[in-house]
Amino acid sequence: MTKNSNEVVLSAKSITKTIGNRNIVDNLSFDIRRGEVVGLLGPNGAGKTTTIRMIVGLIRISKGDVTVHGHSIRSEFTQAISHIGGIIENPEFYPYMSGYDNLRQYQRMSEGIAESRLHEVVQLVGLQDAIHKKVRSYSLGMRQRLGIAQALLHNPTILILDEPTNGLDPAGIREMRDYLKQIAKEEGIAVLVSSHLLSEIELMCSRVVVIQEGRLVTERVMGQGQNQEGWVTVCIRVNQADAALEVIRSMQEVTVLNQPTDQPELILRLKDDFIPVMVQRLVEHKILLYRITEVKETLEEEFLKWTGGGRIA
Numbered sequence: 001m002t003k004n005s006n007e008v009v010l011s012a013k014s015i016t017k018t019i020g021n022r023n024i025v026d027n028l029s030f031d032i033r034r035g036e037v038v039g040l041l042g043p044n045g046a047g048k049t050t051t052i053r054m055i056v057g058l059i060r061i062s063k064g065d066v067t068v069h070g071h072s073i074r075s076e077f078t079q080a081i082s083h084i085g086g087i088i089e090n091p092e093f094y095p096y097m098s099g100y101d102n103l104r105q106y107q108r109m110s111e112g113i114a115e116s117r118l119h120e121v122v123q124l125v126g127l128q129d130a131i132h133k134k135v136r137s138y139s140l141g142m143r144q145r146l147g148i149a150q151a152l153l154h155n156p157t158i159l160i161l162d163e164p165t166n167g168l169d170p171a172g173i174r175e176m177r178d179y180l181k182q183i184a185k186e187e188g189i190a191v192l193v194s195s196h197l198l199s200e201i202e203l204m205c206s207r208v209v210v211i212q213e214g215r216l217v218t219e220r221v222m223g224q225g226q227n228q229e230g231w232v233t234v235c236i237r238v239n240q241a242d243a244a245l246e247v248i249r250s251m252q253e254v255t256v257l258n259q260p261t262d263q264p265e266l267i268l269r270l271k272d273d274f275i276p277v278m279v280q281r282l283v284e285h286k287i288l289l290y291r292i293t294e295v296k297e298t299l300e301e302e303f304l305k306w307t308g309g310g311r312i313a
């Protein structure tokens with residue numbers, strides 16, 4: 001298993017959370033691959049925290065499943081969770097102890113973490129200059145880094161952070177963006193970050209999964225990939241959206257950007273020279289392709305549309 005392979009490490013498969021008679025998260029599916037920073041974006045109350053709490057097993061999934069390296073969070077919890085490092089609520093630290101002693105304390109209470117790993121995680125989050133100072137002197141950004149260092153101690157392949165930019169100033173957000181990208185690239189870790197502000201995470205993430213009212217509204221590849229020459233976003237209309245989705249999800253060259261609802265249309269991101277191959281595979285699976293059109297909207301425009309012309313936040 002190489003650190004930079006395109007391997008899917010976490011897969012949310014049609015997850016639903018029902019409370020009372022309301023689906024707070026509704027049939028939500030997405031994958032996370034090694035080395036990518038994925039944003040889970042949606043307005044307040046969209047269901048981001050509920051989704052993350054289901055992924056890490058803090059609340060029960062009503063329907064569907066989450067697999068982590070192929071292990072079900074529902075039926076193989078211990079194996080699945082061993083690959084995840086998460087900060088869901090603010091981590092608590094002993095303020096009168098140094099950052100290092102806090103990590104050491106955590107390491108001693110956990111099984112199987114070598115002391116050398118402490119130095120590695122401190123480097124990874126860039127906290128080496130302050131690690132021997134007392135935590136009570138830390139800024140919010142530094143505490144956040146220490147929390148991430150702690151979450152990385154057991155060598156997870158997936159890091160999950162719920163609204164990590166909350167309360168950080170622009171410089172703090174920039175710093176976080178830099179070290180999360182570095183962790184993803186150098187360690188091959190997959191990172192999932194939730195936020196209600198596109199502006200705070202658009203430069204941090206290679207892909208953004210947008211939810212509203214618990215449902216997936218779009219999935220977007222961000223940054224350079226978005227405007228790169230030879231890449232296109234297309235909308236295809238087919239006779240059976242579910243069957244087409246299954247065929248397309250098996251092709252690593254294509255990213256599905258939406259979840260079809262009543263319209264059998266899929267929005268896809270791929271290299272234009274891969275279009276004939278994709279069409280061929282759909283035909284082989286007896287899926288009829290009625291129309292293929294290029295989509296030129298920006299993510300911002302799409303958000304405005306999805307949020308009814310209002311702001312996402």
Ligand SMILES: Nc1ncnc2c1ncn2[C@@H]1O[C@H](COP(=O)(O)OP(=O)(O)OP(=O)(O)O)[C@@H](O)[C@H]1O
Pocket residue numbers: 019024042043044045046047048049050051196
């Ligand atoms: N235990 C619960 N009982 C009833 N309703 C709940 C419960 N937990 C969450 N909700 C509701 O589900 C919806 C989604 O909540 P959630 O906290 O997941 O959203 P969010 O996208 O994380 O929002 P925010 O950005 O405000 O944190 C909200 O309307 C919330 O009020």
